[in-house]
Amino acid sequence: MESAAIIDPPMITPVSLPQQQVTSDSGSADVAPERPHAFAVERLSIFYGEKKAIEDVTLTIPSKMITAIIGPSGCGKSTLLRSLNRMHELVPNTRIEGKVLFAGKDIYAPEVDPVVIRRRIGMVFQKSNPFPTMSIAENVLVGLKLNGVRDRAFLRERLEQSLRMAALWDEVKDDLHKPGISLSGGQQQRLCIARAVAVEPEVLLMDEPASALDPIATAKIEELIHELSSNYTVVIVTHNMQQAGRCSDYTAFLYLGRLIEFASTTKIFTNPSERQTEDYITGRFG
């Protein structure tokens, strides 16, 4: 599926131009910029009331690749991830400083409607959360129906396509009218992925999508994430270092709300620039 129009070429930030291999922007210096950036996070700080959860983070997230966010518990991974589609705003009394540019536009600009942002930037959660009163099919199609899509044939087609994309079609194709919550935990999580991709977002944010699953289900999800990255920009939070190593192209290491290092996953795991990164990767803390 070709979706070149999704990220508006004129809006690409200068840092992503091919000539500029290295910029003064430390957060993006390591990113091989042959691809356009999906996100440019600029000096972002996030507060829960008085508490600063993210402090002065700058990084650029490449388009149609998998970027992992790792770090010890409570370091702000979820907060950073959720700030990318303004989900963190659902918690009362949050405040941000800095900018998050998506396709070149600040998603926190006053005229931007978070609802529109979330339509373009989907999310999968740690715990699977299908809608319990809806069937498998309804769960997948609920986003499209919200958008006013009524064309039966189209819905039918998108249903199969989304479930195939989530590697769930073969398991559920005869049970599409069974309740979504009748599936196993791993299947439910893939159903949630199908639900997220059905609205054709440009980005998928995933917050520890496999942490509640057994190794086999986890492997399935990882494989799936890998396949998804040919069509989507994927940002994944994970506790599991092997997982980050296995299935991401870039890795951001957060510690105490600060971005310690952001580079290609290979570099982070074999030759990190920062001492703290190395300590964390080798399991000396966290």
Add this chain to the structure above:
Amino acid sequence: MAPPSSFGDKVFKWLTLAMALAVVALVFLVGWQLARGSSLAIRRFGFHFLATSTWDPVAEQFGALPFIYGTAVSSLIALIIAVPLSIATAVYLTELAPPWIRQPIISLIEMLAAIPSVILGLWGIFVMIPWLRDHPFPFLKKIFGWTPFFREPIYGVSMLAGGIIIAVMILPIITSVSREILRSVPNLQREAAYALGATRWEVTRIAVLSYAKKGLFGAVILGLGRALGETMAVTMVIGNTPQIRASLFAPGYTLASVIANEFTEATTDLYLQALFEIGLVLFGITILANLLAQLLLKTLGSTIKSGAVQ
């Protein structure tokens, strides 16, 4: 010998079983007493008691139909008014209202629940009815006068006034139970909808209300139970006339009201027995309503339940 813990378990089990049975026994006891108290009337009128409309203590003719009708219609009016209002309030309080406004509204609703029925009835007579008579009723008559429901002359005391006062009385309970139910919807459900780009209203609809609908139905049934048995305030505004009229402006009478009004003046045995039978009917209707509700919940829930176990 069994270890003490298993002995404790056993005691606990029997004790709770005994309690549960006691409740069931109590219900049967009440029913049986009511039936015994009205055996004469039951034998005398049989099924006609439920199907005739004459209530003439002097001629010893007793038919409960106008009261059954009055209870049913006034409760229905109350539900039609109170359910949307209560659920909307609960949704507003849990999903939309800014935090600072929540507590004042909640306190107000709790205060409403604390007003004694008789005070509400007085308010009904002296404030609500004159106002209804002068403003909303003529307006309703002008707009809907072509239907049989809003046709007859307006006195003020009426089936509609009775329904409205019951609505006021059941509003707090439905609201607070609904609020608890909505609060118990996991946030993860809301987030799932938000992440699809749903607006607040859409989140409420697809993630909150559909998740909570069984519980909300329970809240409504609780309200219905209250509505059926509500006595004092209704008695003061419904007009206490045993008749069956399509017009909601016409006075009516409810099962509970007639018992409260006429118990002291029931001089003959048969009269007293007829009132007992009215009580039995009210008792039966309340239980029937609850049973029906549970049945409905079962069928409503079976589609979900069948898949709940992984």
